[in-house]
Amino acid sequence: xxxxxxxxxxHISKSFPGVMANDDIxxxxxxxxxxxxxxxxxxxxxxxxxxxxxxYHADRGEVFINNGKVSITSPSHALKYGIGMVxxxxxxxxxxxxxxxxxxxxxxxxxxxxxxxxESKIKELSEAYGLPVNPRARVWTLSVGERQRIEILKLLYxxxxxxxxxxxxxxxxPQESDMLFKAIRKLVSEGSSVIFISHKLDExxxxxxxxxxxxxxxxxxxxxxxxxxxxxxxxMMVGRDVxxxxxxxxxxxxxxxxxxxxxxxxxxxxxxxxxxxxxxxxSGEILGIAGVAGNGQRELAEAIYGxxxxxxxxxxxxxxxxxxxxxxxxxxxxxxxxxxxRKTMATCPNLSVMSNLFMKNSICELVHCSPWKxxxxxxxxxxxxxxGEFSISTPSAKTEVRYLSGGxxxxxxxARELSxxxxxxxAEHPTRGLDIGAMEFVYKSLLSQKERGAAIxxxxxxxxxxxxxxxxxAVIYEGxxxxxxxxxxSYIEEIGFMMAGARQEDH
Amino acid sequence: xNDLPSFVISTLQATVRAGTPLLFAVLGTIFTERSGVxxxxxxxxxxxxxxxxxxxSYNTSSLVAAVLVAxxxxxxxxxxxxxxTVTLKINQIVSGLAITMLGTGISGLWGxxxxxxxxxxxxxxxxxxxxxxxxxxxxxxxHDMLVYISFVLVPxxxxxxxxxxAGMTLRAVGESPDxxxxxxxxxxxxxxxxxxxxxxxxxxxxAYLSLAYNSMWIENMTAxxxxxxxxxxxxxxxxxFKALIGAYLFGGITALGLRLQAIGAHISPDFLKMLPYLLTxxxxxxxxxxxxxxxxxxxxxxGVPYSREERT
Numbered sequence: 001x002x003x004x005x006x007x008x009x010x011h012i013s014k015s016f017p018g019v020m021a022n023d024d025i026x027x028x029x030x031x032x033x034x035x036x037x038x039x040x041x042x043x044x045x046x047x048x049x050x051x052x053x054x055x056y057h058a059d060r061g062e063v064f065i066n067n068g069k070v071s072i073t074s075p076s077h078a079l080k081y082g083i084g085m086v087x088x089x090x091x092x093x094x095x096x097x098x099x100x101x102x103x104x105x106x107x108x109x110x111x112x113x114x115x116x117x118x119e120s121k122i123k124e125l126s127e128a129y130g131l132p133v134n135p136r137a138r139v140w141t142l143s144v145g146e147r148q149r150i151e152i153l154k155l156l157y158x159x160x161x162x163x164x165x166x167x168x169x170x171x172x173x174p175q176e177s178d179m180l181f182k183a184i185r186k187l188v189s190e191g192s193s194v195i196f197i198s199h200k201l202d203e204x205x206x207x208x209x210x211x212x213x214x215x216x217x218x219x220x221x222x223x224x225x226x227x228x229x230x231x232x233x234x235x236m237m238v239g240r241d242v243x244x245x246x247x248x249x250x251x252x253x254x255x256x257x258x259x260x261x262x263x264x265x266x267x268x269x270x271x272x273x274x275x276x277x278x279x280x281x282x283s284g285e286i287l288g289i290a291g292v293a294g295n296g297q298r299e300l301a302e303a304i305y306g307x308x309x310x311x312x313x314x315x316x317x318x319x320x321x322x323x324x325x326x327x328x329x330x331x332x333x334x335x336x337x338x339x340x341x342r343k344t345m346a347t348c349p350n351l352s353v354m355s356n357l358f359m360k361n362s363i364c365e366l367v368h369c370s371p372w373k374x375x376x377x378x379x380x381x382x383x384x385x386x387x388g389e390f391s392i393s394t395p396s397a398k399t400e401v402r403y404l405s406g407g408x409x410x411x412x413x414x415a416r417e418l419s420x421x422x423x424x425x426x427a428e429h430p431t432r433g434l435d436i437g438a439m440e441f442v443y444k445s446l447l448s449q450k451e452r453g454a455a456i457x458x459x460x461x462x463x464x465x466x467x468x469x470x471x472x473x474a475v476i477y478e479g480x481x482x483x484x485x486x487x488x489x490s491y492i493e494e495i496g497f498m499m500a501g502a503r504q505e506d507h
Numbered sequence: 508x509n510d511l512p513s514f515v516i517s518t519l520q521a522t523v524r525a526g527t528p529l530l531f532a533v534l535g536t537i538f539t540e541r542s543g544v545x546x547x548x549x550x551x552x553x554x555x556x557x558x559x560x561x562x563x564s565y566n567t568s569s570l571v572a573a574v575l576v577a578x579x580x581x582x583x584x585x586x587x588x589x590x591x592t593v594t595l596k597i598n599q600i601v602s603g604l605a606i607t608m609l610g611t612g613i614s615g616l617w618g619x620x621x622x623x624x625x626x627x628x629x630x631x632x633x634x635x636x637x638x639x640x641x642x643x644x645x646x647x648x649x650h651d652m653l654v655y656i657s658f659v660l661v662p663x664x665x666x667x668x669x670x671x672x673a674g675m676t677l678r679a680v681g682e683s684p685d686x687x688x689x690x691x692x693x694x695x696x697x698x699x700x701x702x703x704x705x706x707x708x709x710x711x712x713x714a715y716l717s718l719a720y721n722s723m724w725i726e727n728m729t730a731x732x733x734x735x736x737x738x739x740x741x742x743x744x745x746x747x748f749k750a751l752i753g754a755y756l757f758g759g760i761t762a763l764g765l766r767l768q769a770i771g772a773h774i775s776p777d778f779l780k781m782l783p784y785l786l787t788x789x790x791x792x793x794x795x796x797x798x799x800x801x802x803x804x805x806x807x808x809x810g811v812p813y814s815r816e817e818r819t
Contacts, residue, residue: 076691105690
């Protein structure tokens with residue numbers, strides 16, 4: 001293989017409101033190599049590739065193809081330079097046939113489309129690369145795996161030399177993944193270059209020649225496959241700056257309040273994402289769930305809270321089984337939820353602080369008023385009380401919450417979710433995007449709930465946060481709990497292994 | 508069968524005449540909506556077509572010029588609609604209603620001096636041989652040029668939409684604009700083009716009213732046909748041949764109403780005027796349930812403005 005850079009991205013930066021998605025990223029792609037971009041969700045992998053593919057425009061930085069500087073402004077532009085991308089959201093027309101999708105937009109056909117020749121060429125390609133698909137089938141009738149093959153065939157058909165695959169195995173069965181890997185190997189052996197985006201260590205180790213690890217929008221480093229092992233990659237991905245700086249209150253744990261048995265939940269793509277999961281949280285205990293994002297955490301939280309239907313399994317709150325999909329029942333039973341999505345799920349941005357505080361149906365108990373008529377005065381005075389108690393900095397209780405900062409918004413959520421003394425709290429990324437002050441406030445609030453005797457399920461991406469708060473750490477991988485460790489940084493490598501899919505008893 | 512009453516034949520002939528303005532309006536809107544742009548401005552487009560065509564015919568005595576001016580008038584309103592909905596991404600329903608009101612207003616304003624005047628009109632042309640076919644000949648082949656154009660337009664549009672590269676691009680843009688974009692198709696240009704083209708075809712439907720059907724300019728002469736055509740687009744599930752069936756079905760009701768009145772049947776004329784609208788409601792009812800079941804026909808991205816950066 002030649003050491004010829006077909007593509008170079010230099011000093012790419014891109015920020016979105018409030019987030020630095022890419023911070024001075026440089027990347028080099030050689031001819032005939034598989035280059036993996038490894039990092040957690042939110043590390044900036046997809047943003048970087050969307051810049052390369054012309055969907056986003058970089059704030060700063062340059063792109064070179066075959067040592068010539070280029071400016072890519074749209075996907076069609078990128079295709080002209082031979083860059084093709086298979087996005088996580090497929091770009092196929094469902095009502096079209098496979099062949100029609102492949103030739104869509106291509107100019108080398110006359111006014112009337114002759115699908116015969118296209119179909120036979122697709123057949124050839126799909127046989128040559130081991131990507132079986134029926135060119136005449138309508139896309140909406142096909143499985144996700146088949147759709148992905150069409151996306152790849154689309155690129156092969158146009159002869160793209162640089163192929164970006166964004167989390168290609170996320171939707172595939174293991175067999176389909178093997179098929180894909182074979183096709184990738186054949187592609188690079190013929191001189192194409194592949195950028196392989198993933199957060200799964202095993203895959204990255206199996207397929208790539210070089211690996212670039214991203215964290216928090218920055219490049220941690222680029223390494224040769226031969227010169228690194230799993231342990232090294234885990235260190236690069238997770239980072240070593242995990243510190244403990246404050247004591248946890250010691251609370252005697254009581255009976256098991258939240259019990260989950262053999263829970264199975266599907267995600268939006270209709271794939272099983274929580275699989276036979278069982279866990280138990282006692283009163284006064286915080287169970288931290290560590291794991292790479294997208295391994296079933298969200299589905300687990302939503303299923304417990306009743307927002308998502310479970311396929312099977314049992315969820316018990318303080319001895320009572322919770323019915324399918326009934327959120328009101330759960331709220332009455334003392335279950336609180338702090339969702340990760342503050343602006344869309346946890347609050348109504350255009351309503352006032354007061355309205356957001358009393359949005360739940362526990363409102364009447366909180367202000368002792370009739371369920372039929374809202375008592376504005378009582379609500380107002382209770383709102384002022386909560387604003388003081390949770391030190392929410394807002395001009396007034398009537399201010400719309402969209403004017404509040406992230407930290408204050410989260411305090412509004414905490415005030416609502418914690419002030420009626422819940423028995424169980426599900427906290428999903430409770431400090432994501434917050435500054436240190438607000439973070440500490442969230443930690444203190446959760447720890448004081450623990451002291452009061454609440455059972456808390458903490459789903460967080462940052463290990464620091466998990467160590468800081470939890471009494472036990474569970475590691476989730478593909479919807480299953482791989483094992484438990486004490487909340488101690490000395491277990492970080494073990495946790496990393498389990499995050500990558502190794503079972504605890506494996507070593 | 509030989510003495511099939513002339514009443515039936517003349518009613519069927521009138522059906523084609525009454526259905527033609529609807530057919531143009533529906534065909535034009537099928538083009539527009541296939542690209543994902545919803546257009547509710549048909550009434551306005553037909554009215555500017557009617558007055559534009561009539562003015563051109565009166566002033567130039569050229570019917571070709573009349574049709575071209577009608578199309579141009581429709582195209583201008585189509586361009587406004589495209590600018591509002593594609594570029595500014597304004598709600599397509601609101602913009603469509605505004606086009607209706609704008610077209611109604613403009614046509615009323617321009618038409619002030621043309622009330623009661625006579626302009627050159629389309630006259631029936633018997634097509635040799637075809638018009639000699641018993642019954643069929645009289646029903647279909649003793650009409651004017653615009654009717655024949657509509658006959659040709661139906662299969663041509665069907666062929667363009669389903670069999671050509673342009674039609675494939677059009678359907679892709681209406682179904683999944685992001686897929687089209689990823690293949691290098693300029694979604695905005697396609698939507699502009701077909702919104703304007705569709706509007707100008709719709710406007711011919713109006714011109715047919717002022718140059719052939721009524722052969723004069725009357726304020727608001729479309730009398731709700733634009734609204735019926737909107738329902739017919741749904742009825743036709745965006746297919747030109749079904750549009751033909753739908754347009755003639757409604758044309759038939761109109762024609763039958765007029766005939767029955769003419770022979771003095773004891774049916775309230777108000778009831779007959781109401782029939783097309785009742786049928787519209789029925790059509791909407793059945794297409795909605797059917798469409799829900801099969802989920803076919805409707806362009807998936809109809810009514811949704813496309814914006815690249817919002818995609819992810």
